[in-house]
Amino acid sequence: MDARRQVLADTDVLTVGHRIEAVGQHLDAPQGAIVIDASGGIVMPGMIDTHRHMWQTAMRGYGADWTLTQYFVWYYLESGKLFRPEDIHAGNLLAAIEALDAGVTTVLDWSHGLRTVDHAEAAVDALQSVPGRYVLAYGNIQQPPAQWSTAPEFRDFVRRRITGDDMLGFQLAFDVTGDPAFPEAPAFEAARELGVGVTTHAGVWGATSDESIRLMYEGGFMTPQTTYVHAASLSADSYQRIAATGGSISVATESEQSAGQGYPPTWAIRAHDIPVSLSMDTSVWWSGDLFSAMRTTLGADRAREHFEAHLKGETVTHCSLRAEHVVEWATRGGAHTLGRDHDLGSLEVGKKADVVLIKNDQSPVSFPLLNPYGHVAFQAQRGDVHTVLVDGRVVKHEHRLVGIDLAAARRESEATAEYLRSALGDEAWFRGMNPDIPESKVLDNPYTYTEYRSDATRSTRPEV
């Protein structure tokens, strides 16, 4: 996974301390080295997720049938206000463990539930209790960005908790509504003063638009440290502004496909040569698993390419987006988005030893292993993650997490789910999880044979 996307067969990777010491065939392991047999597997860089609302993980799967509208109601107006610091801790803890288990060694925690600094302390406590690499992207949806980002207690928090530790980066996370008064400008200035990047949900249908991009551009706040999450309903002009100022787009295809931010944009942004990374957004709907991200991103991109061609009566004979591209976005792309090209995202000498071994001898899907990029993108899944190293430390081995207290994470997340359920009341809780299904009807069909569609057949059809 270097710049030339080389695939090396029968190759050893030697890590010493925090770094990769050597990559090559028949390496001599130093005395006392731990040898992990990767034969029959794929050794790849740790994957990097550039946008995940880790705090929401204690409500895993709750919003499976939501649109963005329901999400906004529940997180911004109802449940989100109820989260206590210990609930933020529960979500972050579980999300951090979930990431390691799936070979995601770095996660940007898009943490917009930090109503108070105590919530932020809890978020960091959880991240620092798990041996993964994280970037806390500080946010607070309950206050205007200009307010929380300039508050003395926020500055104090940053001074105390963000110490330049290589394992915990820092950014600001807020959205730009498009209000012509541009009330978010002081928050951008705060980020500039702190010398940190901004990550923002951009091009989200009904929420943020080309106007948001224009304001940022004219304010001089679009920089290579800016990450545009989704960027799914933007004009070519906005993409050109992003491309010209060097920022990255974090594509969360599973999210865009079902929540409604806009069509997953890789098919459009490829033409603008904008750096791309991948993200899973939230485990309220989806799993924190970049195999899914790679797979759905390939699918959405290719589906759109075929669809656009068919509209013109044409046929796509060669796929433009390849498996190797999405594997690159999940690794080197994430490193680039986070400003870590120099030490993350690939297995090269001198880089940090964030390493994933995909190998599952018990699985019929593990062989034949002909096309490693294709195998990672379309065949592998989190259960095939055999070993994970972060910063040279083994955190998963032989399919089992090492030194992780899963029982404690379970207790915390169950306590949070129980608390939220009782705070909302059972009726609201179930209504939230089961939004109304819009009315629809089956079209009249002149070809229907009523004899053929017997009662028995009918009863097996789902009601729509």
Ligand SMILES: [Zn+2]
């Ligand atoms: Zn998001």
